[in-house]
Amino acid sequence: MGLEASWNKLYRTLTSVRTGIFFIIVVGIFSALGTVILQRPTSEPEAMQRAYSPETLLWLDRLGLTDIFHAWWFVAVVSMFCICLVFVTMDRWPNTRKIYATPVRFAGPSFRACLPQSVQIAVADEAGAYSTAERVLSSFGFKPERVTEEGATGLYAEKQRFSVLAVYLVHLSLLFIFAGYYIVDGIVGYRGNVMVPEGQARGQITLRDNRGGESKKTLPFLIRCDGAGEETYADGRPKKWWSKLALIENGKEVASKTIAVNDPFVYKGIRIYQASMGQTGTPKTLTFTATPKNGGAPEIIRIPLNGQATLADGESLSVLRWVPDFYIQDNEVYNKSNFPDNPAVELGLTNARGETKKLWIFYLQGNTTRGQDAPYEFAIRGAQMTQFTGLQISHHPGQYGVWVGVVLMAFGLPIAFYAQHQRIWTTIVGDDRGGKFLWMGGIANKNRDRFQNKFEQIKTALQKELGANAADGNARKREEKTLTKA
C-alpha cells in the first residue's frame, strides 16, 4: 500500500461520521467513569485515602483515573474528536459552498429523476403555466425566479438557504469551546487561593495542581483587604459575605471594589472571588475592666492592639503582647498556635513619672492581674477579632473562546434543527405523444417528511389553479407519476 493509499484510507476514516461518533462515545464513557471515581482536583486528599486502599489508589493514580479530565489520553480523545470535526468540515464544505453559492437553478432530465418529490400536470400554454406556478409558489412564501439554461426555461424557488451553513456554525462553536478550555486555559489558566487579613495586602496565591500538590504564584498586583464581614438572617443562616478590596500595582492603588459571593472583581482578566471568611487569631481591639484596688468604681477601657489608652487617674495602659494560644516554659510565655484558644495578654501600665509596670492576664486561668503589683486589677472583657477574607483568584482567558462558542451554538442549533433549505424547480416537459406538462419537483435538506406535506399542499393548490387543463391529463399524469417513481 503506497503512501497515497494510506492517506486516502486515513482521510476516509477521519471524514466519516462514524469515527466522530466513536470518539464522542469514548469521551462520554470516560466522563461517566470520572464521576464515579473520586477525582483529585475536586476531592480532599484525605477523602481519597479514606475511599481507596493504598494499592488501589496507586494504580488509579498511575492510570490517570484520579484525574481523568486532564489525563493525556482523555485530552487526546477530545483532540481526535476535534480533528474529525475539522476533517468532516473540510470534506463537506466544498459541496455546501457550491449549494450555497451556485445552486442548481435548472432541473435537467437527470436531475429531475433524482428528486424525491415531483409531479406533472398537463398544461395547454407554457407562459400561462409559469405565471400560475409563480403565483402559487409566491402564495407559499417562495420567491420564484425564471431561469433559462441551454435553451430550456424553468422556475427556481428556494427558502432558508442560509440553513445549510448552520451545521458549520455548530461545529465551529464546539471547536471554540474545546480550544478555550483545553488549549488556552489548559496552558495559561490558573486558579488559586489566598487569605488576606483585614488591613493587610497579599500578592502571592497558593495554586493546587491536579495531582493534589501545591505551589505558589505571584500576582502582578497586591490585594489589600480594607474590611470584610458577614451578614446573617434572623435564623442565623448566612445572608451575605463581603470584602472591600483594593488592588495595588507598583505601590499605587489602581482599583477597588466591594465583592460578594456571585459578584467577583475582575481586573486585567484576573477574577477575584469571595470564597470564605473567618477570624484571624489577632484582635483588632481589646476591652478591659480596670478595677482600682483602693475601692473605686471599675472602669471599662478599650485599646487598639498596638495602641494605648489613658485611665481615669492619668496612667496610660497599652497592650504589649497578644498571645493567642500560650504555654509557659522556663518561666517564659510562648505561643503554640494562631487560634485564640488559650489567650494571654501582656499589659504595660505607665504612670506619670514614666515608669512602666508589666502585667500578664491569662484569660482561661482566672482572667485577672490580681497578685501582680499594680494599683488596678485588670480583666479581659472582650476582643474584636480581625477578620480575614478567603479569596479565590482565577485567570481563565479561554472563557472568552467558550462564550463565543456558546453564542455561536445558541444561534447555530436552532437554525440547524428548525430551518430547512427548501428548493422547488418547475419546467415544461413534453411527452412523445405531443402533450405538454408542467413538471414540478422539490427537495429539502432535512426534515423531509415536513417538506413532503408542504409539497403536497403546493401541488394541490397548483392542480386547482391549473384545474381546467389538468382534467384531461389526469390519467396520463398518474401514469407519468408511476414512471417517475420507478
Next chain:
Amino acid sequence: MSEAQVERQRAASGATLLVLVGLGIAFALLVAFLAAAKTHSGPIFGEANMLYTALVLYVGASTLYVGYGVTGIERQVNSASLLTAIGFVANTAAVAHRWSIAGRPPFSNMYEMLLSFVWTLALMTLIAERQYKVKIIGSITMPITVISVILMQLLPSDVRPLVPALQSTWLQVHVTLAMLSYAACALSFALAIMFLIKDNMKTESFQALTSAGMVAVYAAVLLTRFRAGALAVTAYDLEGKSEVMISRGRPLFIQIPDLGWLYLLVLLSALAPLVLYIAGQVKKNQLLFDYASKGMFVTLMLQAAGLAIFMARVRTGHYGSAEANGLYTSALTANPFLLAAMVGGIIIGLLYMLLLWRREELNRMMPSAADLDRITYKIICFAFPLLTLMIASGAYWANQSWGTYWSWDPKETWAAITWLVYAGYLHMRITRGWRGRRAAWFAILGFCVVIFTFFGVTYLLPGLHAYAAG
C-alpha cells in the same frame, strides 16, 4: 372460539388484580401522605391547601387516565383532562402563593424544584393532549406528578431565605431552563414508549424493560443502603423535626434489621423475569416467557409488601446505628427518595400490567406510529436547545460564583453526557435519517440519563463515595 374465551377471561381476572393492587398502593400512599401531612394552617387559597387540592385532583386524574387505559371509555379521558386542568389551576395558585411569599421564583431547593416540575409536567400533558391529540399520555405523566407531590409533602417546605451562593439572577434562568428541558425529555420518553407499543414491539420485551427498570431501582437502593442484612435509613429527630447529623452534610444512618434481606429478595424477584426473558430469547422457548410474565406478578406483590413493611417499620420503633451509640427513630420524611424509588418501581410494574392486559385497547387509543415518531422528534428538538442553554447558563453562573466555568463536578459532567446523547439522537436523525425504533430507543436512553443526572447524581454518587469508606 374457546381460545378467545380463555383469553378474555384471563384479561378480566388480570384487571381485577390490577384494581386490587392499585387500590392497595393508593391506600398505602394515602397513609404515607396522612402520616407526613403537615397541619394545614394559613389562608384558604394558600400554598398548602392549593397543593393539597392539586394532589387530590391529580390523583383523580391519574386514576381516570389509567382507567381509560383499562376500559377505553372516551368519557373518562375527558373527565381526567378536566380534573388535570382544575388541578393545574390549583397548582398554579400554589406556585404563585409561594412566589409571592418568598419574593422570588420557587427554584431554590428540592421541594420548590418539584413544585415547578409538577406544574410544568401537568402543563405539558395538557398541551400534548390538546395540541397533538395524545390522550393516553396522562396515564404515564399524571402518576409521575402524584408521586412528586407526595414526595413534596415529605420534604421541608418552609420558605427559607437564599444562602449567598444562590443569590443570583442566574439561578432563575438556569433552573427554569432545566425544568423546561427535563419536562420535555420526560414527555419524549413517554412518547417513545408509546411508539414502541404502537410499533408492535413484543410485550415480552416491555416486560424485560420494566424488569430492568425495577432491578435498577432496587440495585441502587441496596448498593447504598444494604448493611449485612439490615436496611439503613436516615435517622430523624421527631421532636426537633430534623435529620440527625453526624457532621455537616453527613446524616446519621440507622439500621432496620432484616429489611435488607427482604429487599434483596425483592431485587431477586425483579431480576428473575429479566433472566427468564434472556433465557427465553436464547433458547427460543415461549414457556420461559410465560414464566417471566408470572414472575412480574410475584415481584409486584413482593414490592408492594416491601413498601408496606418499610413504611410500618420506619414509623414504629427505635433502631441502632453502626456510627453512634443509642437508639434513634426515623420517619418517612427523612427518606423521601427511598420511598419514591419503591413507589416508582411499583408504578412502572402497574403500567406494564396495563399493557399486558389491554394492549389492543391501548393501541386503538394512540396516534399512529408515524405521528408518535414525529412528535417525539419535535419534543426533543424543543428540549435540546433548552438543554444547551441550561448548561451554558450554569457555566456562566459558575463563573460568577465558583471561580470557574467548568469544574467537571458530577452534576456538570452528567449534564454534558445528557447533552451528548440527545445531540447523538438529533444527529443520527437528521443526517442519517434514523427513524422508528432506533430513534425511540435513543430517546429512552436519553431520558434514563436525565433521571440519573437529576436524582442519581444527587443521591447515588455521593452515596457511593461515602460507603466506599466503610
